[in-house]
Amino acid sequence: MAVASSAGRRRGLLRVLGTTALLTALCPGLTAAVPLTALADPKPSVKKLEKELAALQKESDKLIEDYYHGRREQQQAEKAEKAAREKLAGSQEVFDRHATELRAMAITQYMTGGSENMALLTGVEDRGGLIRRLALTRHLADEQHAKLSGFARVRDGHRQAKEEAEARADELDATVKDLAGRREKAEATIEKIRDKIDQLHKAPGRRSDGTFVPQLPDGSDNVTPRMRLVKSLIERRFGTGPGIGCYRPIQDGGEHPLGRACDFMLSRGGAFPSPAEVQRGHAIAEWAIKNARRLGIMYIIYRQRIWHVRTGSWRVMTDRGGTTANHYDHPHISVY
Known part of the structure; x- marks a missing residue:
């Protein structure tokens, strides 16, 4: 009887596979739109x-290499731009x-040119004085031409330096x-890599319905395996920061003496x-919310607010009278 049942199951499976192949051949988009449970890998x-x-990780290493290459390009561009500005300032x-x-x-x-020309025209001075004046005029003209030529070079250099600086x-x-884009x-x-790392870990003691079995603390740190994983x-x-406090023996009605809570x-x-550090605390709290159901996180307290997995939202807590008591200097995380 067991053999017949096994054979029947095999024939049934073959019929399913045959039907799937036929559907794929006739309607290739159908199986993509409505995947069969027997073939799904959720x-x-x-x-x-x-x-x-x-x-x-390989892609990240390449991007980081490109990022540092971009930083070097930026430093070179800054150096070239600074040199161009200095050159422009000197040219100016x-x-x-x-x-x-x-x-x-x-x-x-303008002030002397008229009288000099008049003297040349009227011949007031003697021949020697005229020759000297002509030589002086020629000298002034040559000097003016040289200065104008020099000015033209300076003007062109100034324009070039300005264009280079721009x-x-x-x-x-x-x-x-x-660089910002890289x-x-x-x-x-x-961030994708970190998410993948998180997905590789599942909280111990999770039931098929999503609830968690109770755990006892163990080890020298006196915390549960679930809390230790989180x-x-x-x-x-996120690093350890100034420190992480978990187990404490004082019976205050919370999860710390049960090994089910840590203060970061x-x-x-x-x-x-x-x-x-305030921002780091927000990041830790956001991460804990994102992974709460998978890791068995029950609630989070941070900055006089509490988030519980049952409600999925934050609510304000009463003032307990201090920075630490109101959880302004640490996020608190409790697990089931």
């Missing part, structure tokens, strides 16, 4: 996640000095924008944390 295997993680100084000299020469010529500034802006892309890829994942992603400190001695 949960990626650990091996598949590890393969995806390795690919993302020479330009202004030559312009002042030319203006002074023009004024002098070009370097445009190049710097483009490099900075490109950094955003690298950070997005790294703590290690947070340490890996952002400052020491009750001091208010820095803006960067």
Whole structure:
């Protein structure tokens, strides 16, 4: 009887597979739109996640390399732009000095040119004086020509330096924008890698219906395996900061003496944390919310607010009278 049942099951499976092949041949889009349960793979295997993680890590390494290459390009562009600005400033100084000299020469010529020409026309002076005046006039004309030529060179150099400085500034802006794009892309890829790492871990003691079996604390740290997993994942992603406090023997009605809670400190001695540490606390809380159902996280307390997995939202808590008591210097995480 068991053999007949086994054979019947095989024939039934063959009929399913035959029907699937026929549907695929006749309606290729149908099986994609309505996947059959017998062929579906809703949960990626650990091996598949590890393969995806390795690919993302490789992509991330390439992006980070591109990012640092972009930083070097930015530094070179900044150096070139600074040199162009210094060159422009020097050229401007020479330009202004030559312009002042030319203006002074023009004024002098305007004020003395008339009387000199009149003397040449009337012949008031003797022949020797006339020759000297002609030589002086020629000398002044040559000097003026030299100054005008020098001014033209300075003017052209000034224009070239200005154009070069503007070009370097445009190049710097483009490099900075490109670098920002590379950094955003690298950070997005790294975030994907972190998510993949998180997905490789499942909270121990989870039932098929999504609830969690009770656990006893163990080990030298006196925390449950479930709390230890959450703590290690947070340490890996966000670091330890000023410290992490979990088990404490004081029976205060909470989860700390049960080994089911940890405080992820952002400052020491009750001091208010820095803006960067406050943001790190927000990041830890957001991560815990994102992974709560998978890791068995029951609730989170941070900055006088509590989030519970049953409600899925934050609510304000009563004032307990201090930075630490109101959880302004640390997020608190409790697990089932």
